[in-house]
Amino acid sequence: MRIPEETLRKFVVKVANTRPEEAGCDTCFEHLHEFADMLQKGEDPADLMPLVEHHLKMCSSCGEEFDALIEAIEAAQNAKS
Amino acid sequence: MTLYLGYDYVRGVIEDMQRSNEEWVTALSEPVSEEALGDLRQILVRGLMAALAGRINSELEANVEDFVQEALLKILKSVGTFRGESRFTTWAQKVAVHVAFTELRRRRWKDISLQDIIETSEGEEYTPAILKDPRATPELEVTQQSVMELVEDLIHSELTEKQRTALLAALQSGIPMEELAQKLGTNRNALYKLIHDARQRLQKRLMEVSGISPHDVMDLFEVK
Numbered sequence: 001m002r003i004p005e006e007t008l009r010k011f012v013v014k015v016a017n018t019r020p021e022e023a024g025c026d027t028c029f030e031h032l033h034e035f036a037d038m039l040q041k042g043e044d045p046a047d048l049m050p051l052v053e054h055h056l057k058m059c060s061s062c063g064e065e066f067d068a069l070i071e072a073i074e075a076a077q078n079a080k081s
Numbered sequence: 082m083t084l085y086l087g088y089d090y091v092r093g094v095i096e097d098m099q100r101s102n103e104e105w106v107t108a109l110s111e112p113v114s115e116e117a118l119g120d121l122r123q124i125l126v127r128g129l130m131a132a133l134a135g136r137i138n139s140e141l142e143a144n145v146e147d148f149v150q151e152a153l154l155k156i157l158k159s160v161g162t163f164r165g166e167s168r169f170t171t172w173a174q175k176v177a178v179h180v181a182f183t184e185l186r187r188r189r190w191k192d193i194s195l196q197d198i199i200e201t202s203e204g205e206e207y208t209p210a211i212l213k214d215p216r217a218t219p220e221l222e223v224t225q226q227s228v229m230e231l232v233e234d235l236i237h238s239e240l241t242e243k244q245r246t247a248l249l250a251a252l253q254s255g256i257p258m259e260e261l262a263q264k265l266g267t268n269r270n271a272l273y274k275l276i277h278d279a280r281q282r283l284q285k286r287l288m289e290v291s292g293i294s295p296h297d298v299m300d301l302f303e304v305k
Contacts, residue, residue: 003249003253005229008232009225009229011232011252012229012298014280015298016299017299018281018284018295020281024270024273025269033172033175034166036167037166037167037171038167059273060257061258061259061269062258068132068178071128071132072125072132072178073128073170073174075131076128
């Protein structure tokens, strides 16, 4: 039973990047709109929400939703500009 | 004192169809304004069409309409919980994206049991690396390879059965968190905690066994 090499490579980085305290998926979701808006305004949300930023790197499901949210916001903006 | 309202901020207000957050909340609270609901529907449809375009192969519009309908119901039900930390439409888009991804993931994985995932993965050959580190020298590659093999060994020797099952299913199949959680009889948050505990254990043992610090591992794989 083997793990695909590219997946294993990414996972090793996650193991190294593991912190004692991490935000869970619920906490991340709770702040995701705030995080996205700050990013859109050119601010650095990682400063205010480091746990959310870290979770987005560690959780591919939440990361995927965040990327989609940014695409959705940008599409709505582009349609208006 | 100069009051500067950035272009993005002004554009954001215009994009929100000239409604402030308070106006959105009022318009979508009982009695609900049909005009505001229609405007929000347009915004959500536009957003999801773009976000899902590369992720759905067929019937994009019909799927998006369904997702937006469900999202609007959730938004109307929970509009009172919006605390104004962002633009209202960003909050609403977040709900719509979550509804869409939850349903797409459910459809993709609903007929596949945990046993199927594990058995399928067991039969797979070692997948070659798709992305090679371009700066990798043979020596670096050997070191990276030995760290990866060690982590894989530690997964088998150091984790609890529950941690190992969850982690291997996730790593070998790529099943999303909420779908795996459902198959394991838990929830997404608890599963994240289980895997977080497993990562902590692996990090500790990796350091003890190899003598390489997490920082050095990050450097080794060049993650800044």
